[in-house]
Amino acid sequence: MNELEQRIREAFDDVVLPEEAKRATLEAYDRLACSDEVAGGPETPDQATGFAVSSSVAAAARRSRARVLRRVGFAMAACMALVAIGLGGFSAYATETAQIGIDVNPSIEIGVNRFDCVVSERAVNEDGAELLGQVSLVGKSYDEAMAALSQSELFMSYVGDDAYIEINVTSDDASQAESLTQASDAYLQTLPCRGSCHTVSVEDREEALAAGMGVGRYNAALELMELDSSVTLEECRSMTMRELRDRIAAAGGDAEDASTGMGEHHGQGSGNGMRGQGAGNGRRSHSGE
Amino acid sequence: MDGMRNRSDIEQVIDEHGNTVWRVCVLYFHQSPDAQDAFQETMLKYALHGGDFADAEHRKAWLIRVATNVCKDMLKASHRTRSVLDDGTIASSSASSDTHSQPGCAEGEVLDAMLGLTDPPRTPVYLALYEGYTAPEIAEMLEAPVNTVYSWIARGRKLLKEALA
Numbered sequence: 001m002n003e004l005e006q007r008i009r010e011a012f013d014d015v016v017l018p019e020e021a022k023r024a025t026l027e028a029y030d031r032l033a034c035s036d037e038v039a040g041g042p043e044t045p046d047q048a049t050g051f052a053v054s055s056s057v058a059a060a061a062r063r064s065r066a067r068v069l070r071r072v073g074f075a076m077a078a079c080m081a082l083v084a085i086g087l088g089g090f091s092a093y094a095t096e097t098a099q100i101g102i103d104v105n106p107s108i109e110i111g112v113n114r115f116d117c118v119v120s121e122r123a124v125n126e127d128g129a130e131l132l133g134q135v136s137l138v139g140k141s142y143d144e145a146m147a148a149l150s151q152s153e154l155f156m157s158y159v160g161d162d163a164y165i166e167i168n169v170t171s172d173d174a175s176q177a178e179s180l181t182q183a184s185d186a187y188l189q190t191l192p193c194r195g196s197c198h199t200v201s202v203e204d205r206e207e208a209l210a211a212g213m214g215v216g217r218y219n220a221a222l223e224l225m226e227l228d229s230s231v232t233l234e235e236c237r238s239m240t241m242r243e244l245r246d247r248i249a250a251a252g253g254d255a256e257d258a259s260t261g262m263g264e265h266h267g268q269g270s271g272n273g274m275r276g277q278g279a280g281n282g283r284r285s286h287s288g289e
Numbered sequence: 290m291d292g293m294r295n296r297s298d299i300e301q302v303i304d305e306h307g308n309t310v311w312r313v314c315v316l317y318f319h320q321s322p323d324a325q326d327a328f329q330e331t332m333l334k335y336a337l338h339g340g341d342f343a344d345a346e347h348r349k350a351w352l353i354r355v356a357t358n359v360c361k362d363m364l365k366a367s368h369r370t371r372s373v374l375d376d377g378t379i380a381s382s383s384a385s386s387d388t389h390s391q392p393g394c395a396e397g398e399v400l401d402a403m404l405g406l407t408d409p410p411r412t413p414v415y416l417a418l419y420e421g422y423t424a425p426e427i428a429e430m431l432e433a434p435v436n437t438v439y440s441w442i443a444r445g446r447k448l449l450k451e452a453l454a
Contacts, residue, residue, distance in 0.1 A: 004450055008418045011399035017311040017328070022303055025329045029299050029336055
């Protein structure tokens, strides 16, 4: 080995795959494998790549893959179809088109793609981080992700009879926002706690995140601060949704959202935009039972 | 999972050839987020690849070729923000955040010199001098005439010697 080769070898021997890149790649694989089964692979060995490494290898025996279809929900079938498209579709698969914020005491946010597959999860507060440390939602359909939360002892410990949960959906796609809101409301009905489900605008979500809070908590905080000027945003940050709603009710606030501790109460309805936030692109929907 | 390789397959390939693929990506993008994107995309192409490989060496060669194509495609993409000069080389300033490219770092000098080459001969000379492929093997991988590959390797060696003198 000459000196040039020696220098090149020494330089590139130090170049090793970072753990972060490995982890991110496997996470991307998991997202791509959201469904249990996918449609059959490419028709030719090289359809995914568009070239042949070697004509002799290209002529090698191909593994035949039976196309297996099973009865699945639309979202799952869409995930499978997208995998068959190959990497050209992967970008669309990985693109987040809607966010669902869940505020109880843990505050988390789930990002889903156009097929309602979870492609990201974020903790908005420490309790949310602890929750996501125990429950993995990425790669699941939205319905599966909600089921996973229900199977989490930690999450269920937060949503007891006396708790209050807010689920807020944001999407530029009105029909996706509507369907996710309906799915979220249906999920709420399976929980023992009280709660409400809303569609909120992109601007409102961004404002809440800029304040370091989930949308549900932020909106409730603004509502409480309007009613009671002695309350600060910082105080609201540490309150549970139940505490916020009780304080709002005590200050003469919107009774529709107020928790009465009288069993299940799940609401979804219509309202007129965000309080004091100016015109937005979304609508805040809420109504009583 | 029909139509897609299973996770253990991907994990094994990353363990066996991850460094090899990563080095190709670094050859184009230094150790930057773009290199991570290129690595990820290469592995996902592998996950979706429906064909068989004759042996481990064939799989490795396939991965190198795919990674090279992915990197070239990324360079062409108009939405990428990197400094690509008219002659196809990558401005070294785009990798200034990489510790290997810090002034005075021996490894950085070599990496910068490699990235300073146009491609070809960058990829052929890397495959020859680091991965140890012969010119006929490189010719098959890059679908180029073997005599052309010999010329690329010779020119690449000369340019590297001048850059590292």
